[in-house]
Amino acid sequence: MNRRHLLLIGCLQAAATSTALAQSDPKPAALVDAAARGDLAQVRALPERGADVEQRDANGRTAIVAATAGNHLAVVRALIARGADVNAQDHRQDSAFLLAGARGHTEIVRATLAAGADLRSTNRYGGTALIPACHYGHVDTVRLLLTTAIDVDHVNRLGWTALLEAVILGEGGAAHQEIVRMLIARKADVNLADRQGVTPLAHARQRNQDAVVRLLLAAGAH
Template sequence: MPPALPRPVAPPARGRRRALRWLPLLAVAPLPPMSHATTDALVHAAARGDLAALRRLLDGGAPIDGRDARGRTALLAATQADQVAAARLLVERGADVNAQDQQRDSPFLYAGAEGRLAILRLCLAAGADLRATNRYGGTALIPAAHHGHVEVVRELLRTAIDVNHVNRLGWTALLEAILLGDGGPAHTEIVALLLAHGADPERADAQGVTPLAHARQRGQAGIAARLEAAGARR
């Protein structure tokens, strides 16, 4: 038989008690998760433009891209309320300009659609995804053209955004400017900008109707003239 191993010698009782006293100090308690209330407070502070509250919450560990019940981040709330200073602070702290809520709005997409030019520029500088699409499958350029936001369209056309992107309705930015615009000076200028940046003047909608045909049907003579000058024949 192999020789018996020596039995371990227990430390003296006094030593055991001394070691046990140190165990609570060696254990590290997990940090409690941030509550929904903290995220909601951050989103509400952004919507109010309360910079002091934003700094306090962020410095206290509030997740900068935490979401409220609607899936909105603080930056999206600031964008919706056109709180430029709050948006700038959040972008400088690293907020995600492409985070989409339950309606597929993101700070970048919403800024484009609603004409928030200053915030749009912040988003572009922070790496906005030019290929991101909204709930209609459109890029930021398409609703900007629809709503007549000339300077937003001009800013987006300085980027590599796809001027001929087609949304789920079968419309490009050019078609949407004609179909949903009023044919006035803003939409006429937007059509001119789109054409100057490579918009296809003859790309038809899902029913085969061209931009020129739509413009003529709506009595948009100025837009029709620009389409014809760009080579549209039908």
């Protein structure tokens, strides 16, 4: 057999091996894709076929982050049961725990807390899960987070606490009033100012949030 024939046989064998692997192995981000779709059957099946539960897509998302983005609670629970890391962060610094807090996916927050969510972890703005939950007025999520040891006075990169963010980025309606009330009950520092020295009370007055102003004054704000 000459050299040409040997090379041809080698190429054919390599192609056959490549085809076999492609047929037997899931694609690199198949589990992430299935989790994003909320495809519970595939999420359960793919790890049985060798898919890494911590595999990442092009955006650095793990399957549990993708499932959280879609609010697929059953998928999140299945991935946690498989040992998925609820603190793994993607390229945007979102983890399942942090993203669930920001989106107000309270039951996913609950599941990640039970699976060891890091209360000190921070998002791309340097904020804990509590801060965006307060910003967006996710009352039930805030209520749950405040049952933990999360730092109620953590300051993010903007120089804002959860209370400041609730006032500055909230609209002063019923949801944000309840959040301010809960933060006060949790002993948030009502006089902790932003980097310009503006207090929560001053911000509330500037925004004509009269009900919030009354809550802060009753709590000793000045």
